[in-house]
Amino acid sequence: MHPQLSDIFQNGEDKTTKFKEKKIDKNTTSEEGKVAYRSENLSSTAVAGDSLIFAEDFSAFQPGTTATSFKTNGAATIRMVEGQKGKWLEIGNREIYKFLIPLNYPRRFTLSFDIIARAEEVKEIAPLSFGFASDNSVHHYDSNIGTYVQLHYYDTDQVYIGSIAPKKFINATFDLQPWVNRPLHIVLSVNGERMAVYIDDVNLADEVLFSPTVAKNFYISAPWRYAYDSAVLVSNFKVSGFKE
Numbered sequence: 001m002h003p004q005l006s007d008i009f010q011n012g013e014d015k016t017t018k019f020k021e022k023k024i025d026k027n028t029t030s031e032e033g034k035v036a037y038r039s040e041n042l043s044s045t046a047v048a049g050d051s052l053i054f055a056e057d058f059s060a061f062q063p064g065t066t067a068t069s070f071k072t073n074g075a076a077t078i079r080m081v082e083g084q085k086g087k088w089l090e091i092g093n094r095e096i097y098k099f100l101i102p103l104n105y106p107r108r109f110t111l112s113f114d115i116i117a118r119a120e121e122v123k124e125i126a127p128l129s130f131g132f133a134s135d136n137s138v139h140h141y142d143s144n145i146g147t148y149v150q151l152h153y154y155d156t157d158q159v160y161i162g163s164i165a166p167k168k169f170i171n172a173t174f175d176l177q178p179w180v181n182r183p184l185h186i187v188l189s190v191n192g193e194r195m196a197v198y199i200d201d202v203n204l205a206d207e208v209l210f211s212p213t214v215a216k217n218f219y220i221s222a223p224w225r226y227a228y229d230s231a232v233l234v235s236n237f238k239v240s241g242f243k244e
Helices: 005-027
Strands: 034-036 051-056 070-072 088-091 096-099 108-118 128-133 147-152 158-163 168-173 184-191 194-199 202-208 217-221 231-241
Touching: 158 194, 158 202, 168 202
Parallel strands: 034 168
Antiparallel strands: 051 231, 070 096, 088 231, 096 217, 108 184, 108 231, 128 147, 128 217, 147 158, 158 168, 184 194, 194 202
């Protein structure tokens, strides 16, 4: 481990701790408040939708060019990853990404994609968030928008899952360290107001995380900082509905 790594992230850790405490305090007034999950208790395989709505693996783009299927407040650059197949969208620090054209999601659907955390150690990367926002704007960078999943790389095994409305916070655990420099598969399975979160086929949560009438716009909110030459890259997006 680099000797100065803890100093690089100290300010961010302080901010994250304050945020975490605030979220827990705010939710303890409700029966749907803080919930603690451990991954070993919820292992199962996600059932993917059978009716394809959207797919993007960036195969149509050359490395170094811009992925025009996404919009962002920063850069959407396509990269190759040594030792990995395919092409990948590099996620810049303090940047937010959404599909260029908003999707009309059915009531029941799955959204899946792969993440590569490129680093010498997982602790070199600040938290990465993704989920669904109520709008498709990328004017302002923020994390944990709407209904969210946040991978706390620098904590090595913490995953926060939650929602602003309805108020919900789930502190799950999943070992992120083994997934440095290789694809980690994510599946978000939505059925009305419920969303199940699967990481590497492990079900970390299945909860009511949407208000009945809220719009859904998928987003990825980048880490606020990378240490050294670390990076996050994503690819292999699929959105599928169900025929029945």
